[in-house]
Amino acid sequence: MAKKFAFLLVRDFTLSPLSLFIDTLRLAGDEGDRSRRVEFDWEIVGERGLPIRASCGVELLPTRAMGNPEDFDNVVVVGGLLDTSRRLSSEKEAFLMRAAEKGVPLTALCTGSFVLARYGLLDGYSAAVSWFHIKDFRAEFPDVSAHADSLYSVDRGRATCAGGTGAADLAGYFVSQFIGQKAAEKAAKILVLDRIRSSRDVQPVGDLFPAAASRAVKRALLLMESNLQETLSVAEIAARMNCSRRQLERLFGTELGIGPMAAYLALRVHYAKSLLEGSDLAIGEIAYRCGFANAGHFSRVFRQQTGITPTHLRHPNRAAAVAAK
Secondary structure (H helix, E strand, C coil): CCEEEEEEECCCECHHHHHHHHHHHHHHCCCCCCCCCCCEEEEEECCCCCCEEECCCCEECCCECCCCHHHCCEEEEECECCCCCCCCCHHHHHHHHHHHHCCCCEEEECCHHHHHHHCCCCCCCEEECCCCCHHHHHHHCCCCEEECCCCEEEECCEEEECCCCHHHHHHHHHHHHHHCHHHHHHHHHHCCCCCCCCCCCCCCCCCCCCCCCCHHHHHHHHHHHCCCCCCCCHHHHHHHCCCCHHHHHHHHHHHHCCCHHHHHHHHHHHHHHHHHHHCCCCHHHHHHHCCCCCHHHHHHHHHHHHCCCHHHHHCHHHHHHHHHC
């Protein structure tokens, strides 16, 4: 009997994770590219006749009205733009909570993890969140063990993924569990993906350190980016990478030409620069968010790293006027 997936879409959901997840099931579950629902089946669950708008503007109609979530083997929440007003409708909320009550496995694609967490459905679970949203997620949901150093996570009856092509990887995991690895590899090849990546593969590192090559260095950088406010020691980072401090320092030196703490500082200053340019936060608040002891310490370090003060970056004309007096 085909494994059945129910999809709950929030308003302004992201289309690509939904498409990649379903296409992986579609291609893996039949011979060739015939799209028959042999091994897997799926429904877009919602209020019949009411279109659901994606963040790109495309609209989808539900294929099944609200019913019994126990008819499905998995309920998948597809997130989208982060906004407290973009919650599930009361009918979808009831469907999701009944699924959780009855022990139906729950999956979150992209920011769908925020949706599950808002209902307390990830408390005590491990969850993979995009590096782009990890700080906001941790601040809002301290009872969830959130991380940004893997593409997806499967913890008991909860599965989460960072979004994008990671949705295909998570779908590939389900395919492997239900009908085998070869079927997952077939789907990946037809989708022109290099391979179906596992939960041990890391999310792509930002462009600050493009030379990062090894899994240990990439994971360490993501761990640093996820802990800018309360900085970790090199020993703590190495322990999470299951390697020695000396080994981690050697890898950083070989791949990046600098040590772990220098890279950590560069990430903190880079984040501070983005906050100075893109927010109205006070300099003292930015210093706190980036792990500096106080505004004075932050200003000194920022000037050493960039050649200008935070005030000069934010108000170049004002700084120039003061210097001219």
